[in-house]
Amino acid sequence: MKKFLVLCAILLLGFSAAGPARAxxxxxxxxxxxxxxxxxxxxxxxxxxxxxxxxxxxxSVVRADLERSGLFKPLDPRGFVEHITxxxxxxxxxxxxxxxxxxxxxxxxxxQPDGRLRVDFRLWDVYGASQMLGLQYFTxxxxxxxxxxxxxxxxxxxxxxEKGYFDTRIxxxxxxxxxxxxxxRLAIMDEDGANPIFLTNGSYMVxxxxxxxxxxxxxxxxxxxxxxxxxxxxxxxxxxxxxxxFPNMTFSPRFSPDGNRVALSLETNGNSDVYIMDLRxxxxxxxxxxxxxxxxPSFSPDGRQIAFxxxxxxxxxxxxxxxxxxxxxxxxxxxxxxxxxxxxPRGDLLAFTKQHGNNFDIGVxxxxxxxxxxxxxxxxxxxxxxxxxxxxxxxxxxxxGQRGSQIWSVDxxxxxxxxxxxxGNASDPAWSPLIQ
Amino acid sequence: xxxxxSQTSARAVPWRRAEPTTAHxxxxxxxxxxxxxxxxxxxxxxxxxxxxxxxxxxMVPVDLVTLADTTNVAAQAPPAPPKPEPEKIDIPTPQLExxxxxQLAEVAPAPDAKMPEFDVAKEKPKPEPKPEPKPEPEKxxxxxxQQQQQDFAALLNKLTAQPKRPAxxxxxxxxxxxxxxxxAMTADLxxxxxxxxxxxxxxxxxxxxxxxxxxxxDLRLNPDGSVxxxxxxxxxxxxxxxxSYTRAAAEAASRAVYQCAPYRLPADRYSLxxxxxxxxxxxxxxxxx
Numbered sequence: 001m002k003k004f005l006v007l008c009a010i011l012l013l014g015f016s017a018a019g020p021a022r023a024x025x026x027x028x029x030x031x032x033x034x035x036x037x038x039x040x041x042x043x044x045x046x047x048x049x050x051x052x053x054x055x056x057x058x059x060s061v062v063r064a065d066l067e068r069s070g071l072f073k074p075l076d077p078r079g080f081v082e083h084i085t086x087x088x089x090x091x092x093x094x095x096x097x098x099x100x101x102x103x104x105x106x107x108x109x110x111x112q113p114d115g116r117l118r119v120d121f122r123l124w125d126v127y128g129a130s131q132m133l134g135l136q137y138f139t140x141x142x143x144x145x146x147x148x149x150x151x152x153x154x155x156x157x158x159x160x161x162e163k164g165y166f167d168t169r170i171x172x173x174x175x176x177x178x179x180x181x182x183x184x185r186l187a188i189m190d191e192d193g194a195n196p197i198f199l200t201n202g203s204y205m206v207x208x209x210x211x212x213x214x215x216x217x218x219x220x221x222x223x224x225x226x227x228x229x230x231x232x233x234x235x236x237x238x239x240x241x242x243x244x245x246f247p248n249m250t251f252s253p254r255f256s257p258d259g260n261r262v263a264l265s266l267e268t269n270g271n272s273d274v275y276i277m278d279l280r281x282x283x284x285x286x287x288x289x290x291x292x293x294x295x296x297p298s299f300s301p302d303g304r305q306i307a308f309x310x311x312x313x314x315x316x317x318x319x320x321x322x323x324x325x326x327x328x329x330x331x332x333x334x335x336x337x338x339x340x341x342x343x344x345p346r347g348d349l350l351a352f353t354k355q356h357g358n359n360f361d362i363g364v365x366x367x368x369x370x371x372x373x374x375x376x377x378x379x380x381x382x383x384x385x386x387x388x389x390x391x392x393x394x395x396x397x398x399x400x401g402q403r404g405s406q407i408w409s410v411d412x413x414x415x416x417x418x419x420x421x422x423x424g425n426a427s428d429p430a431w432s433p434l435i436q
Numbered sequence: 437x438x439x440x441x442s443q444t445s446a447r448a449v450p451w452r453r454a455e456p457t458t459a460h461x462x463x464x465x466x467x468x469x470x471x472x473x474x475x476x477x478x479x480x481x482x483x484x485x486x487x488x489x490x491x492x493x494x495m496v497p498v499d500l501v502t503l504a505d506t507t508n509v510a511a512q513a514p515p516a517p518p519k520p521e522p523e524k525i526d527i528p529t530p531q532l533e534x535x536x537x538x539q540l541a542e543v544a545p546a547p548d549a550k551m552p553e554f555d556v557a558k559e560k561p562k563p564e565p566k567p568e569p570k571p572e573p574e575k576x577x578x579x580x581x582q583q584q585q586q587d588f589a590a591l592l593n594k595l596t597a598q599p600k601r602p603a604x605x606x607x608x609x610x611x612x613x614x615x616x617x618x619x620a621m622t623a624d625l626x627x628x629x630x631x632x633x634x635x636x637x638x639x640x641x642x643x644x645x646x647x648x649x650x651x652x653x654d655l656r657l658n659p660d661g662s663v664x665x666x667x668x669x670x671x672x673x674x675x676x677x678x679x680s681y682t683r684a685a686a687e688a689a690s691r692a693v694y695q696c697a698p699y700r701l702p703a704d705r706y707s708l709x710x711x712x713x714x715x716x717x718x719x720x721x722x723x724x725x
Contacts, residue, residue, distance in 0.1 A: 024654075024713035027626045029689075032637040032722045071642075102691050125687070127694035132687075160640045161684030348644045391642050413641065 036073035037159060039066060039103035040096055042084050043077065044121070047110025054141075055109045058119065058148040062105065065152035065166040065192060069392075070416030072159075075101055087122055096126045103132075105155060109144075117141045123155055133158045145194060146435075153434070165387040166191055169432045170394065171209045171218055174198060175404055175425040186220060186233065191431075193421035199233060208428055209233075212255045215432035219243065219253035219262055230264050244277060244284065252295045256303055263287075263297035263306055274308050276323070287325035298343045298350075299323070300367065307331075307341035307350055307367070318352055320367060331369030340383055343367070345433075346390030349412070353382040353395075362395050364412060375414040385431045394420060396427040625701060625709050632699050637692035639719040640684045646723050649685035652714040653693065659706050661698035666690060669714060689717040 041063050044055035066072035081095040087106040096104050107121035116138050123133040135154055137147050146167060153164030174187040174196075186206045189196035199218075200206055209220035218233040230243040230250040244250065246266060253264040260279055265272045273288040274297045288294040292312030299306055307320050318332040318341045332338040336356035343350055349364045349371075360380045365372040380398040387393070390412070397408045404425030410417040420429070639649050656664040668686055693715070701709050 024711040025622050025625055025629070025709050026714060026716070027630050027633075027712050028716045028718065029630050029634050029637060029692075030718050030721045031630075031634045032639055032641075032719055033635050034641055034722070035638045037638065102695065125691075127691050128687070157680070159684060159687075160642065161679075161681035162640075162642060346644055390644075411642075 036067075036071055037102055038073045038075055038100050039105065039155075040075045040080060040099065040101040040126075041066075041077075041105040042080060044107035044109050044119070045084065045087060047108055047118070051109045051111055054117065054144050055107070058109060058144055058151070059105075059107065061145060061148035061192070062152045062155070065149060066155065068192065068418070069156060070411055070418075071156070072103075075099060087120060091124060093124070093126050093129045096124075101126050103155075103159065105151075107151070111141065112138070115141065117144060117147070119144075119147050119151070121151055123158055145190070149191070162391060163389040163434065165389050165392060165431075165434070167435050168388060169211075169215060169435065170407070170420070170429050171199075171211060171432070172407060172422065172426045172429040173206055173209065174423065175427060176202075179403070186218070187423075187426070188218075188235070189422070196423050199235070199238075208252055210254050210430045211432045213257060213259040213433055215435055217255075217259075218430075219255060219264075221251045221253065230262070244282060252297065254298055256299050257301055258303060263299060265295040265297070274306065285325075287321065287323075288328065294319075296340050298341050300343045301345055301347045305367070307343055309339040309341060316355075318350070318365075318369075331367070332365065332372075333369060334363075334365070334372040338363075342384050342386060344386050344390040345388050348390065351384035351386060351393055353384065362393065362410070373414075375412065376408075376410055376417065378408075381408070383428055385429050387431050388433045394429040394431060396429065622708050625705065628701060629699060629709065629712065633692055633696050633715075636696035637689065637717065639688050639717065639722065640681060641719060641723050643681040643685075645681070646720040648679050648681040649723075650716075650718045650720070651682065651686045651689050652716050653689060653712075655693060655712040655715045657699065657701075657710055657712065659703065659710075661701055663694060663697045666693055685717070685719070689715075692717075 041059050043059045046052040046055045063074040067074050079099050081099060082092050084091065084106050087108045091104055091106065093104075102125075104124040104126050105121055106124070107119065110118045112118055117140070119137045119139070121135060122131055124130070125132050133154060135151075137150060139147050149167040152166040156162075156164035156166070168191045169188055170191060171186065171188045174185045175182055176185075177183045183202040184205045184207070185202040186199040186209055187196055188199055200222075204225075205223040207221045209218050211218060216235050218235065220231060220233065221228055222231050224231070224242075228249045228251060229246070230253045231240050232243055233240045243253070243262065243264070249267040249272075251265050251267070251272075253262050255262055256276075262277050262279060264275055264277065266275050266284075271291055272293050272295055273286060273290075274294045276285045276287060277283070278285075287297075287306065288308070288310070290310070290312045292310050293316075294308055294310045294312070297306045297308040304323055305320055306323055307318060309316055310319050311317070312319075313330060316337040316339050317330050318338045319328055319330050321328040331350075332352070334354070336354045338352050338354050340353045341350045342352070344364075348366065350367055351362060351364050354361050354363050354374065359378075360382045361374050361378065362376040362381045362384050363372060363374040375393070376395065376397075378397050379400050381395050384393045384395045392409055392411055394407055394409045396405050398405045405427040407420040407422055407426045407429045408417060409420050420426075641649075643649055652669040654665075654667045654669055656666075658664045668690075699709075
């Protein structure tokens with residue numbers, strides 16, 4: 001009996017002791033202040049005095065990459081308090097806190113005896129006083145710019161949790177000459193506008209270039225010989241070939257995610273429909289049959305569905321179908337005319353061009369048509385293309401009173417709209433996957 | 437709970453050996469049972485008294501109503517860029533090991549594309565990254581920010597001043613129970629703390645699934661408002677899943693906590709804000725904006 005009462009007393013004490021133990025303050029933070037992350041990126045240290053310039057160049061490209069993303073604020077190196085002299089020692093974090101840096105990148109470049117460039121870098125969490133990342137690359141010396149982009153991608157991924165997109169290229173249509181005699185050439189450049197190269201000579205018009213999944217092949221429409229047809233262009237060899245032999249116009253090509261097929265439009269007697277060509281045997285499969293204009297096909301990243309535009313219902317709208325042509329259904333009901341759907345590599349959204357009145361804007365919606373929102377509001381924005389991480393878009397912009405078009409980029413949130421530098425006017429950008 | 441083992445011994449549980457009924461048996465059973473039940477009920481009332489706490493009962497005493505209102509408004513206003521005061525931060529620096537050797541990653545050289553260069557354009561000189569203005573951590577830039585800071589200073593003065601009942605204060609129509617620690621008042625503290633943290637919080641809002649970004653921390657504070665320790669709670673969202681978005685979200689929250697420290701909270705109520713648990717970060721509302 002006594003034991004029992006003692007047990008009860010212990011139980012009671014236990015319960016009552018539990019009360020004060022729960023007395024912690026509970027705080028919910030639901031509002032935030034999205035700001036670019038202040039990050040310090042000193043020039044990379046030279047392994048030998050001869051490496052100083054490339055160390056400066058790499059840090060400069062990394063700073064520019066991260067700043068362009070809108071998610072980082074590289075700090076001015078002139079304000080740095082600590083002078084990094086050795087990347088293998090722990091930095092003095094307090095000195096970086098005093099200049100408000102939250103991230104710190106230290107790096108070193110060293111030319112190897114075999115002529116290769118070795119690039120080491122570390123990403124430090126200034127407030128957490130710990131290393132977040134440490135990587136080393138070897139490359140040919142002339143590839144320093146690519147390595148810089150890879151460093152940027154690694155930092156971007158470590159901080160944001162999503163893949164970067166700096167080590168990518170853009171294929172686009174470079175435009176020059178007067179409006180009535182406009183020369184349109186196929187051109188390619190790095191994502192930051194560096195290394196622009198013309199791929200065609202301008203003797204024939206080119207439109208709608210699209211990368212294949214390995215970024216080695218481009219499908220585009222060309223007016224070679226005055227006949228508008230879809231061509232394939234091999235970037236490595238410069239070789240191009242016409243895709244199929246059809247009496248009528250083929251246009252609006254786009255690769256499947258596995259790269260084995262191309263969806264395109266074929267026009268017959270004024271009616272265009274969506275087809276898929278298998279590149280392995282060149283067999284064509286017709287997917288749409290209605291008398292309206294069906295075009296601008298774009299595969300879902302799993303390759304099972306295709307979004308396209310059609311005026312079958314009386315106005316240009318976006319439709320989705322299975323890859324065998326079944327279950328064709330309209331998804332755009334947000335008003336205006338809607339076209340050029342492009343499936344996000346992440347699969348969660350479709351980007352498109354909306355025409356309302358005289359304006360053309362870029363918007364996104366979910367693949368079922370819900371959640372439509374406009375992310376640009378220009379005079380004439382059209383033809384979106386996704387960064388491989390599904391986070392950023394580029395598009396063609398024309399502005400009133402300005403001759404020629406430009407390429408612009410914008411975050412999928414609608415923030416960080418900025419012009420992409422191109423040599424001269426440019427249109428129809430297509431973003432490559434991450435370079436393998 | 438069966439009251440008397442002798443009643444059930446042979447019939448209901450035939451495989452159990454029947455216990456003889458002793459002279460003490462029944463008395464002990466009834467008394468023991470009564471005592472035990474009484475204790476359990478008492479313990480339950482004592483421990484789970486907050487079950488009866490109405491949902492809307494944030495204890496907001498009359499002289500603190502203004503404070504709660506003000507902080508709520510500030511939290512919903514467009515946030516101004518935070519200006520950390522790094523020279524005041526006193527974060528215990530962990531003992532650091534020498535940095536690990538960098539991982540090796542051999543990079544294949546870029547494909548040396550042979551391209552027909554009909555007219556190779558000169559690369560435009562890239563604009564040098566614009567030099568950022570030298571950070572001036574202590575100098576607020578925005579009038580709005582100054583206003584907010586002044587508001588805060590006023591609030592904090594009010595908080596740290598000896599609580600004094602305003603002349604026009606009167607008792608509310610009903611008794612409102614406190615939440616949080618015992619009989620103390622904590623709703624205003626939660627307001628003050630969250631309104632100081634959110635300014636530094638920049639979650640990775642580009643994630644496809646907002647649920648990946650919800651994280652909980654256990655924050656221990658020093659009496660001067662600096663961070664004594666910060667630990668991610670194990671049950672926090674999908675923190676354990678290795679999701680890169682969740683890791684980024686957890687780190688963004690951690691940076692916010694350190695960056696905005698030290699926190700200005702009433703020193704005389706330190707026992708109420710010494711342990712903040714859970715410090716809950718949820719950006720879903722932010723991502724819908």
